[in-house]
Amino acid sequence: MTQNTDPADDANKRPKSRGGKGLHRRKFLGGMAGIGLGAVAAAGATFGLLTEAERKASAATNTGALPIPDLLEGTTTDGTTTFTLEAKGGTSEVLKGVTSTTAGYNGSFLGPTMKWTSGDKVLLNITNSLTEETTVHFHGAHVPPSMDGGPQNAFAAGGTWAPTFTVLDEAKTLWYHPHALGTTAKQATHGLAGMIIVEDDSPASAALPSDYGVDDIPLVFQCLAVSAAGDIKYDQTGYLTSGLKYPVLVNGANVDDTTLTFNATKTRNRFRALNASPSDIITIKRSDGGKLTQIATDQGYLTAPTGVDSIRLVAGARAEFVMDVTDDVTLQVVITTGWIRGGSGTYDFLSVAAGGSDTPDDLPGSLNTIERYDTTDFTARTITLSNTGTSMKINGSSGLTMASMAMISTTLGAKEIWTITNASQLEHSFHLHDVPYQLVSINGAAPTGVDLGWFDTYEVVGGGSIKIAMEFTDFADDSYMYMLHCHLLQHEDEGMMASLMVTDG
Ligand code: C2O
Ligand code: CU
Ligand code: CU
Numbered sequence: 001m002t003q004n005t006d007p008a009d010d011a012n013k014r015p016k017s018r019g020g021k022g023l024h025r026r027k028f029l030g031g032m033a034g035i036g037l038g039a040v041a042a043a044g045a046t047f048g049l050l051t052e053a054e055r056k057a058s059a060a061t062n063t064g065a066l067p068i069p070d071l072l073e074g075t076t077t078d079g080t081t082t083f084t085l086e087a088k089g090g091t092s093e094v095l096k097g098v099t100s101t102t103a104g105y106n107g108s109f110l111g112p113t114m115k116w117t118s119g120d121k122v123l124l125n126i127t128n129s130l131t132e133e134t135t136v137h138f139h140g141a142h143v144p145p146s147m148d149g150g151p152q153n154a155f156a157a158g159g160t161w162a163p164t165f166t167v168l169d170e171a172k173t174l175w176y177h178p179h180a181l182g183t184t185a186k187q188a189t190h191g192l193a194g195m196i197i198v199e200d201d202s203p204a205s206a207a208l209p210s211d212y213g214v215d216d217i218p219l220v221f222q223c224l225a226v227s228a229a230g231d232i233k234y235d236q237t238g239y240l241t242s243g244l245k246y247p248v249l250v251n252g253a254n255v256d257d258t259t260l261t262f263n264a265t266k267t268r269n270r271f272r273a274l275n276a277s278p279s280d281i282i283t284i285k286r287s288d289g290g291k292l293t294q295i296a297t298d299q300g301y302l303t304a305p306t307g308v309d310s311i312r313l314v315a316g317a318r319a320e321f322v323m324d325v326t327d328d329v330t331l332q333v334v335i336t337t338g339w340i341r342g343g344s345g346t347y348d349f350l351s352v353a354a355g356g357s358d359t360p361d362d363l364p365g366s367l368n369t370i371e372r373y374d375t376t377d378f379t380a381r382t383i384t385l386s387n388t389g390t391s392m393k394i395n396g397s398s399g400l401t402m403a404s405m406a407m408i409s410t411t412l413g414a415k416e417i418w419t420i421t422n423a424s425q426l427e428h429s430f431h432l433h434d435v436p437y438q439l440v441s442i443n444g445a446a447p448t449g450v451d452l453g454w455f456d457t458y459e460v461v462g463g464g465s466i467k468i469a470m471e472f473t474d475f476a477d478d479s480y481m482y483m484l485h486c487h488l489l490q491h492e493d494e495g496m497m498a499s500l501m502v503t504d505g
């Protein structure tokens with residue numbers, strides 16, 4: 001991690017940086033919204049909520065600079081850009097003053113941000129220095145199934161894996177994380193996650209801020225569950241431990257009682273938000289009630305910059321927004337539980353201190369062209385998400401192994417419309433590898449606004465359903481499969497995963 005400012009240039013000493021000071025950091029809304037398993041909810045309710053005294057203590061004012069993950073730019077030789085990643089163990093302070101055993105890529109917690117350029121050939125040299133097998137999945141990237149980093153790509157401790165492919169994606173924000181069967185929640189919650197920025201030469205990209213860490217700012221959110229001793233919990237058994245704490249981290253920094261500061265040096269700033277949480281939903285907004293200008297969803301630019309009151313991201317999802325900062329602005333994140341937490345809350349996580357003296361041009365009126373699918377002739381399928389206790393299923397099968405999961409078979413060029421039905425009362429986050437999808441309906445209603453963008457991860461509320469449409473382009477294979485699954489990491493590890501085989505037909 002590097003800081004965006006010199007430590008000597010402390011936010012407290014700068015007159016412009018008062019935005020977050022003195023505010024109550026954390027407002028508990030109470031309630032256990034969204035929890036479906038009764039026994040789990042009851043257990044959570046007995047130990048999770050803060051007492052009034054604890055609440056007051058947590059209101060202490062802390063500040064710190066927003067850490068910015070290092071930028072990993074590849075080295076290019078003979079037309080191939082090579083990135084080197086090492087997954088390894090380490091320690092980090094997930095709770096202030098408490099050392100946790102963690103893991104990271106090229107560091108002790110989280111990973112560097114990779115920059116890929118659309119059209120480039122990339123090679124990733126990945127070393128597994130963990131003590132168990134892992135994979136690195138490129139979440140949201142349109143790559144061959146043998147290079148996708150799904151469970152079939154798992155490689156042993158001490159081993160290496162070197163996927164290579166041409167970046168077909170346009171400008172967007174992706175991320176990378178482990179994906180071996182049964183260990184994704186454990187490895188990702190311990191810190192194995194990083195952002196990927198895809199750049200392209202579109203007019204929209206040219207018009208938007210793109211100076212990493214200066215006016216193009218990554219925000220990696222993680223809502224974790226940790227024992228008071230700092231032991232990160234990631235499964236059903238762990239969540240039933242008493243006395244858990246639920247830290248919220250942004251770029252690895254705890255924002256429970258701290259408003260981080262970003263000292264803007266440009267008026268216009270672009271933020272890329274990634275919800276890397278195992279289960280919780282995050283909603284980002286301005287503390288002053290002003291609008292955010294959203295420019296992208298998971299899978300790239302919206303047709304036009306869109307003013308929104310807030311941005312809601314289910315686990316695994318991303319969004320980009322821009323703010324013209326002429327006065328200090330405080331950003332808030334509202335945490336809504338997707339599983340078990342002691343209570344949902346609102347955190348003033350970032351004070352953006354105005355510092356730019358430039359006057360940016362108006363944002364382009366058009367960012368992208370998105371042709372809406374006419375799904376009349378699309379092949380229809382139904383994907384049902386259900387569970388029996390903690391056995392999580394897709395189309396009736398619990399995908400704990402490659403052999404036990406349901407398999408969807410399709411052919412290259414197929415155009416399909418899927419109804420994703422949540423037959424449970426649990427919250428799910430539906431993620432599809434390989435290709436982006438359009439939303440056709442959300443709980444029976446036609447999408448509007450930013451929901452008209454491209455997605456790879458979308459919320460399916462308990463008892464709800466979404467209809468999505470997609471086209472299987474470019475890649476076919478008869479042994480490697482893509483995955484489709486719930487992105488609540490416990491759920492995928494408990495079997496809510498199916499495979500997708502795209503063959504030549
Ligand atoms: Cu982000 Cu299949 O995963
Ligand atoms: Cu993925
Ligand atoms: Cu789920």
